[in-house]
Amino acid sequence: MTPVTPRVFVSHLSGVPVFDPNGDQVGRVRDLVAMLRVGGRPPRLLGMVVEVVSRRRIFLPMTRVTGVESGQVITTGVVNMRRFEQRPTERLVLGEFLDRRVRLVETDEEVTILDVAIQQLPARRDWEIDKYFVRKGRGGALRRKGETLTVEWSAVKGFSLEEHGQGAxxxxxxxxxxxxxxxxxxxxxxxxxxxxxxxxxxxxxxxxxxxxxxxxxxxxxxxxxxxxxxxxxxxxxxxxxxxxxxxxxxxxxxxxxxxxxxxxxxxxxxxxxxxYEERTAGGLMTTEPVILRPDATVADALARVRRSDLSPALAAQVYVCRSPDETPTGKYLGTVHFQRLLRDPPFTLVSSLLDSDLVPLPPDTPLSVVTSYLAAYNLVSVPVVDESGSLLGVVTVDDVLDHLLPDDWRETDFHGQEGVLRGR
Incomplete structure (x- = not known):
């Protein structure tokens, strides 16, 4: 009897870690690459798009995949670290198949693809698209409440044309x-x-x-x-x-x-x-630091920095100012670091804990000086005040890095190329 290979739904693969034979993590699955075929054959799964540590996206052929199970993908052999580039005949399964509207062959009824199932061919390393999980109806309430069902890949039609107004x-x-x-x-x-x-x-x-x-x-x-x-x-x-x-x-x-x-x-x-000029403290700063009045307590401060929407840099210290306590504030009095808040009783007034040695910067301070200031004092943020001593905002280290890195740093690798280049 021919063994039955397990079926995998691609939504369960998004973000799944990829490991090499030694157990070291190569990266994470970000998409799958398929090719539509003629002659009544199911779409063939060519490989996976894997994001490695440098945020580079590489192509991992399915012939190199030895296991897809337990929330992980196991690969074998040398991994090609060349950047993935989609070819005209290729389709991204997560990016292009999900939410696509197609029609059932038997009834011509419109359905929306919610998920795609793939299956490995017996005794081979080839994978094919096996089934689609679909919902009947078109958009709106019908889309949310329509009947869902799993159908064979051959039971739908409509993949040959680009769809306009595809959902997501x-x-x-x-x-x-x-x-x-x-x-x-x-x-x-x-x-x-x-x-x-x-x-x-x-x-x-x-x-x-x-x-x-x-x-x-x-x-x-x-x-x-x-x-x-x-x-x-x-x-x-x-x-x-x-x-x-x-x-x-x-x-x-x-x-x-x-x-x-x-x-x-x-x-x-x-x-x-x-x-403000872009490459100055005023142009770099955020206007939403954690600001407290002098009569606030350590308990008040800890409650504020506990907010989940705060970045680590903004949560690292609080700024004590006289009223009003929104930028531009009343007179800036000083800073209290998070570590100091952890060392004192909850009822302690923050005004008694001020680090007044941290001299604030004027808004026209150039980027080079801001960078040196953060580095010299081992800080993750620095206050910016106007001529009257009112707090205007704070410059955080992540905003400084954004301006020190090349303009296209989000689109390029921040680690060197790894591995051996090999053809797909």
């Missing part, structure tokens, strides 16, 4: 466990059409986090394809410094139109940041 809910679901930087990397490698569809399916906060991690060209492309009201909402959800950087790249009329649609308070923060 199932693909977005595969991104749920990824960090914003990883989602951004996935979006960057999709076609412009698919990138716009996925961006439209993300909620405002998630899209804002992802936009902050994308290259400038992708940011401009995506924000330009959103409806203006939604684009303004996404800009409000972004960190003010990142929103200012993005808006500064848009034509003047588009920039003003979006600023007008934003909430006045958010727009004011962004306008203030855009008034």
């Amino acid at each position: 809910e199932s693909l977005v679901a595969t991104f749920e466990r990824l960090r914003p930087a990883d989602v951004a990397n996935a979006l960057h490698h999709l076609s412009p059409k698919r990138r716009a569809e996925v961006a439209a399916a993300l909620d405002d906060d998630r899209l804002a986090d992802v936009l902050e991690e994308l290259p400038e060209d992708d940011q401009i492309e995506i924000i330009g394809k959103l409806q203006e009201e939604r684009a303004a909402d996404v800009l409000e959800a972004m960190d003010p410094d990142d929103a200012a950087d993005l808006l500064s790249e848009l034509p003047e009329e588009d920039k003003e139109r979006l600023l007008t649609l934003m909430r006045p308070g958010d727009a004011a923060d962004v306008r203030r940041l855009m008034s």
Whole structure:
């Protein structure tokens, strides 16, 4: 009897680690590559797109895959570290198949593909697309409530033409466990059409986090394809410094139109940041550090830095200022570091713990001086004040790195090439 090989649904492979025969992790699965075939044969699975430690995406042929089980992929042989480039005859299974609308051969009824099953051929290393998990109905309530069923690959038709207005809910679901930087990397490698569809399916906060991690060209492309009201909402959800950087790249009329649609308070923060030179403390700073009044306690401070939406750099220290406690604040009094907060009783006033030796910087401080300041004092952020001593914002080390690295650093490897180059 011919042994039955297990069936694997591709949504379960997204982000799964890939290991070499020695047990060392090579990277993580980001997509699968298939080729449609003629003559009534099922689509053949050519390989996997694997993201290695340097964020480079490489091609792993299925002939090198020895196991797909228990939440991991095992490979054998030498891995080709050359960057993956999609060929015209190839299709990305997660990026292009999921959410695609096709028709059942028997009834001509329209269905939406929610998942794809693959299976290894017996006694061979070849893999084929085996089945589709689909939902009946087209969009809206029907799409959410329609009957779901698993059908053979041959039971559907409609893969030969490019689909316009393809949904993205199932693909977005595969991104749920990824960090914003990883989602951004996935979006960057999709076609412009698919990138716009996925961006439209993300909620405002998630899209804002992802936009902050994308290259400038992708940011401009995506924000330009959103409806203006939604684009303004996404800009409000972004960190003010990142929103200012993005808006500064848009034509003047588009920039003003979006600023007008934003909430006045958010727009004011962004306008203030855009008034400073880019490579200065004012142009680098964020206007949303953790600010406390002098009568706040250690317990108050710890509650504020515990917020999950704070970056580690912003949560590392709090800034004590007189009222008002939103930038630009009242007089800046000093900084309390997170480690100091952990050493004192909860009822202690933060005003008694100030590090007043940390001299704030004026907004026109050049980038080179800001960098030296952070390095000299081993800091992850530094306060920026105006002539009256009011806190305007803080410059964090991640924003400094963004401006020290090459403009295209998000699109290039930050580690050297690894492994031996071999043909696909």
